[in-house]
Amino acid sequence: MGESLSTAAPIGIFDSGVGGLTVARAIIDLLPHEQILYVGDGANGPYGPKPADQVREFSIDIGDYLVDQGCKAIVIACNTATAASFQILQERYEERYDIPVFGVIQPAVRRAIATTRSGRVGVIATEGTVQSGAYDDAFRLLNDDIEVVSAACPRFVDFVERGITTGRQILGLAENYLAPLQQAGVDTLVLGCTHYPLLSGVIQMVIGPDVTLVSSSEETAKDVMRVLSEKNLLAPESKLPHEALTEDAVMREPVRRFETTGDPERFAELARRFLGSMVGNVTATTLTN
């Protein structure tokens, strides 16, 4: 397990289902040369309503699998799993084998602390994440002066997975969920669930233009890049000097594996809603009308 970390090894990413794909996509955006091994735990997800002990067991099972598959880094792309098992996975892989472990909570908390002016930060997440107090703890650890106001938004995930991101229903739901945060006067809002970036339009609309949204998915991706770069663990890129940039330097598509412990068809269908296969055929146009 973990005897030799190769720069060409995949980045291991896991989630209870498809939500972590927003993290995977952000990582692929920033690191298009990296191999990816994504595991969605469809058989056991969603983790939100499960006890923390059980989520920890699931996380260890998947973490061990990713390490056995040779992954050079482990990304817990799920807030509930990060809350339950970030520390134990760090001890298990990072301290023992020097395999860096990333959660989605700490990067978002650091960004929110850098962004807030008023010192009042909102966090929206699933019931499980809110109840775990993981965001409160993470803020307290870094800056004791921040006032954290959390709100559980249990029904958001359902709407995202059904592709309903606009309209009267989701707007009404968002108004209800976000009202206490507005009353508290937060100026920064952490999207503490990997599904929520797909709702950032409706969330921004309801919370108002003066509140800055922080996506844990994007912040985590930037963290992964920074740490892998510092540890010299990034996949090799073109070695050409920049003067010689040619078509040869164009990237080759690395292997990205998506696995699920649940139903592959169901995963693929949901995944399309997250990531799509956006550009199919491109047609030439001469702008004639």
Added chain:
Amino acid sequence: MGESLSTAAPIGIFDSGVGGLTVARAIIDLLPHEQILYVGDGANGPYGPKPADQVREFSIDIGDYLVDQGCKAIVIACNTATAASFQILQERYEERYDIPVFGVIQPAVRRAIATTRSGRVGVIATEGTVQSGAYDDAFRLLNDDIEVVSAACPRFVDFVERGITTGRQILGLAENYLAPLQQAGVDTLVLGCTHYPLLSGVIQMVIGPDVTLVSSSEETAKDVMRVLSEKNLLAPESKLPHEALTEDAVMREPVRRFETTGDPERFAELARRFLGSMVGNVTATTLTN
């Protein structure tokens, strides 16, 4: 032209090439039910080095085409084109036909003003955008007290299009480009080119963790959603009451057309680097090692 705006009509998006796809993707994320008609002006792009007059002509040609194709909104998904032609396209379509026109500059400027604590904001963009002074003007219009420090990053686009987003070369380039902004002590940095979100990892690494990045692509997408919602121009979604959410309510894939005035194969190849066809086959796993 524009005689009847239908909610089912496509959102028209254009750019000098593929960079605007980051805007298109952000719009699709937030509005998965919308039809999209994207035009990349490969025959005339990149716009960066061209005179503003000429960019304005290109913009009008494409804008007219999009309106003739029945688009219910026009998104100028290019900073150079926004700088050169936002006002004229607003007059031409919004004032005359009530077709909303969006640029990528104003939404990012509003977000940066809401985010900065020090009042010192950095803007990185192409040479053309920086020279146009469009960001300076947009900041001045909304808040005269903001100190704007701009830096042209002419070679970033090339690197993004070649898929080179990490490594010594791009790191060195970013260090050079961003040094004046660091010296000026900006606490917020606008990514004033639609290619740059794909470099947010290296940019964040170089500029440091305390600076908040603002993506014009994401902010524009949120603006499009808000305005179309306010104008009741969003595509119809499921009409079911939320208690009856069933598999029937699952979204159907709307038509998304991608057209280029240049070489379709070249466009498709570059587009894949921006958007990918990320999730292909999904395999079932039982986590056995």
